Amino acid sequence: MLKVLHKNSQVCILFLIMLLFNSACTNQVADEPNKADRIKLVSDDGKPYIGFVLDTLKEERWYKDKALFEEKVVQMGGQVKTLAANGLDDIQIKQAELLIQEGADVLVVVPHNAEISGKIVEMAHKAGVKVISYDRLIKNSKVDYYISFDNEKVGELQASEVVKKVSKGNFAYIGGAESDNNAVLFREGAMKVIQPLIDKGDIKIVYDQYTDEWKPETAQENMQSALQQNSNQIDAVIAANDGTAGGVINALSSAGLSGNIPVSGQDAELMGVKRIVEGTQTMTVYKPITLLAEKVAEVAVKAAKGEKVATDRTVNNGEIDVPSILLDPIAVTKNNIKDTVIKDGYLTEEELYKK
Structure with missing residues (x-):
């Protein structure tokens, strides 16, 4: 009797695994997220949700950007989730897609590849999500804002x-x-x-x-x-x-x-x-990364709330003249x-x- 029950349990577990696997496969081949099917998965609903898509955390400076940016977003009443692709373009695109599906209001992107990252802008805009190009310019796309140094x-x-x-x-x-x-x-x-x-x-x-x-x-x-x-x-x-x-x-x-x-x-x-x-x-x-990170955080939260963002110039990225803010290096x-x-x-x- 125990052997039969054990065997039946194994069959049930196997069946559940197959269901989960099929569901995962279905999700992987699904269309890009659009505005209608996005679900806010983070806590504190009602707060602006900012997705921070980093190229890498293999270099010392990006830990500073991450900490400063996250702190400023929270200070301004928003919530933030950071993902780093460590130099892999396909991973960076998947991470952006995940944040869009989770209901991010704005994506802030440090692109690994300036050309390939245009795919992120395209996906985000289809879902009604604005994109800010952080420090590095995303090329040949209708990116919403570019904030960097000169x-x-x-x-x-x-x-x-x-x-x-x-x-x-x-x-x-x-x-x-x-x-x-x-x-x-x-x-x-x-x-x-x-x-x-x-x-x-x-x-x-x-x-x-x-x-x-x-x-x-x-x-x-x-x-x-x-x-x-x-x-x-x-x-x-x-x-x-x-x-x-x-x-x-x-x-x-x-x-x-x-x-x-x-x-x-x-x-x-x-x-x-x-x-x-x-x-x-x-x-x-x-x-001064503090200036950069805090300025981008301010713009991201404003954009998430639908407020007007003041920029001081434009930079052409091959597709449009991108509204930009450029800070002075030392x-x-x-x-x-x-x-x-x-x-x-x-x-x-x-x-x-x-x-």
């Missing part, structure tokens, strides 16, 4: 600080991921400073390469190639962020050149600013660390100067 200015600051150190010779450019529109803008900004010196014959760009996925190890390989191709005769390096700068400096160190060649950076990451203190990195660009060198990142509480003296 990224051409970032590149100008990088090149300007390097040129203050070395204004003649062989330069290498180690960019970010070409799929990230910001990386393209950084290079354009840097070339505004460098091109006149190239035209004069003072500077020669002997190596110019984007860095797939922004990976420091790829930047290191690129810098090793630059050194090999030029018999170590590199006089300066413009690196697009602190991660790529770290890879560049590792390559320079292996060649016995670390500290002798100016190297730019960006993001004011702890390790980048520590390298400035040590003298192996020339500068970084501080983009160059950080050894001379102004205390007046910038430390003064703002972004980094501490103990973190930077402890032995």
